[in-house]
Amino acid sequence: xxxxxxxxxxxxxxxxxxxxxxxxxxxxxxxxxxxxxxxxxxxxxxxxxxxxxxxxxxxxxxxxxxxxxxxxxxxxxxxxxxxxxxxxxxxxxxxxxxxxxxxxxxxxxxxxxxxxxxxxxxxxxxxxxxxxxxxxxxxxxxxxxxxxxxxxxxxxxxxxxxxxxxxxxxxxxxxxxxxxxxxxxxxxxxxxxxxxxxxxxxxxxxxxxxxxxxxxxxxxxxxxxxxxxxxxxxxxxxxxxxxxxxxxxxxxxxxxxxxxxxx
Numbered sequence: 001x002x003x004x005x006x007x008x009x010x011x012x013x014x015x016x017x018x019x020x021x022x023x024x025x026x027x028x029x030x031x032x033x034x035x036x037x038x039x040x041x042x043x044x045x046x047x048x049x050x051x052x053x054x055x056x057x058x059x060x061x062x063x064x065x066x067x068x069x070x071x072x073x074x075x076x077x078x079x080x081x082x083x084x085x086x087x088x089x090x091x092x093x094x095x096x097x098x099x100x101x102x103x104x105x106x107x108x109x110x111x112x113x114x115x116x117x118x119x120x121x122x123x124x125x126x127x128x129x130x131x132x133x134x135x136x137x138x139x140x141x142x143x144x145x146x147x148x149x150x151x152x153x154x155x156x157x158x159x160x161x162x163x164x165x166x167x168x169x170x171x172x173x174x175x176x177x178x179x180x181x182x183x184x185x186x187x188x189x190x191x192x193x194x195x196x197x198x199x200x201x202x203x204x205x206x207x208x209x210x211x212x213x214x215x216x217x218x219x220x221x222x223x224x225x226x227x228x229x230x231x232x233x234x235x236x237x238x239x240x241x242x243x244x245x246x247x248x249x250x251x252x253x254x255x256x257x258x259x260x261x262x263x
Contacts, residue, residue, distance in 0.1 A: 183200070
């Protein structure tokens with residue numbers, strides 16, 4: 001793709017979010033053919049959102065880092081997207097169902113960074129990113145299905161559109177220490193009091209910080225990850241799509257919880 005085609009693709013995708021109009025598959029000339037092209041379009045998309053007053057990228061989400069999500073979406077590799085600052089909530093969020101095309105939630109472990117992780121040759125290992133983590137928290141990722149039928153959309157196009165990303169609810173931060181066993185952390189999500197799914201940290205690429213290392217090594221964060229940004233490391237439960245009136249609670253023992261209510 002050339003830059004003009006990427007700009008056109010970003011324009012098409014931005015209308016889906018700004019106008020809440022159902023999106024069809026991108027036409028072939030505007031369809032990214034690689035992760036690099038997908039993330040280049042994503043960066044242009046973020047510029048359009050900022051120009052439209054929707055805010056800057058305050059953090060990132062990583063999708064398809066667990067088998068439950070890879071099976072659900074039919075994608076066998078991680079995919080990243082940005083999270084805009086105004087869509088970030090602390091501990092509790094009340095959402096208007098009408099503000100989304102098809103709103104859903106996921107149960108996640110999130111981290112906040114204490115230092116930059118700039119692009120570097122050879123990428124990052126888990127050991128290399130561990131020292132950059134300031135705090136860890138329970139989180140709910142808010143997702144939105146902006147497509148008319150996402151099952152027919154290719155992975156690179158989904159990545160260009162922030163991979164369903166629509167926001168985050170971050171629980172109270174817990175100071176991170178390298179001896180913390182994040183792989184052993186368990187978590188569950190309840191919708192209207194009923195168990196909707198559960199999992200553990202090791203479901204996320206074997207260890208949650210493997211996902212952080214993957215993101216820092218990818219081309220998704222423009223200019224690398226920055227101190228103060230947060231990262232949603234992947235859902236340990238299958239996406240749950242919500243109806244008006246639904247209430248969602250996630251709890252991860254030792255890390256706390258987060259809540260969403262849909263009006």
